[in-house]
Amino acid sequence: MAKRRKVGNLLGLAVLSVLAQRPMHPYEIAGALRGWGKDQDMAIKWGSLYTVVRNLDKHGFIAAVESVREGRRPERTVYRITDAGRAELLDWARELISSPEPEYPRFRAGLSVLPVLHPDEAAALLRDRLAQLDRNAAAARETLAGHLREVPRLFLIEDEYDLAAMRAEADWIRSLLAEIDAGTLPGLAGWRTFHETGEMPAEFAALAERTSSTE
Structure with a gap:
């Protein structure tokens, strides 16, 4: 069973994996995620990146190390991964690899x-x-x-x-x-009959009744 994590958004996992390489500010993190194709590996909502970064910082998984300014661009905070963040990254990866979870495509x-x-x-x-x-x-x-x-x-x-x-x-x-x-295919004849006559085959009706009576 999946653990309840302080930051459960999979984007958090991706951010931790990027910061495990070197400290970066959020704009760099987004560029690295796109460059590495992480948006093909998980459903990433780019608008939530800064929220995820703030939550990772709040829970001690990453920490600000400096603020930098390039030209007239707004000041950007550079983050590094903490020991707690590395432990979370490893634990999360182990869970995802080892424990199958129901998925609903x-x-x-x-x-x-x-x-x-x-x-x-x-x-x-x-x-x-x-x-x-x-x-x-x-x-x-x-x-x-x-x-x-x-x-x-x-x-x-x-x-x-x-x-x-x-x-x-x-x-x-x-x-x-x-x-x-x-x-x-079992049930094919009844399936076809239903669409061609509009009448529910007896075996289908019985199945529905049996299923509803057990609830």
Whole structure:
């Protein structure tokens, strides 16, 4: 189970990882995060960066070391990571790597209501998604291969994961489409009957009743 953290926004994790390299002011932190592609690894809301930095400072994970002024730009505070911040960074990373947590991607939500679509439409939409996944995977493979010529693989592990996840999803969709096309998907006949007649199959109605009676 995920720990309740003093700063739970994943942007905080990213900031700590950047400051583990060297002290920076928030503007530099944002540039480093973009340069390292951290906005591709997690949902970053750039407008909350300064709030996250202030919260990390408040809880002792980072500390201000100096304020600098460049030309006519506003004064900027430079922060460094503290010992407590390094400990938090390591503990957070260990948790994320070792402990699987439930995640709720949009595709899963769509699959949960798949029966509201006619089977033929559902299959067509799944084919559209599959085609896009294949294009995305091909582009990701090409991009990854290019990066590997310049960057050690260690720093591209998350890109490998993304590619593997796309491949796994595409394989699963192909398998589901094969069952739909062959007519072997359990419940397919009732699903089709419901959309073609408007009548709920008895087995579907019984399932709904059984489920509601156990709540």
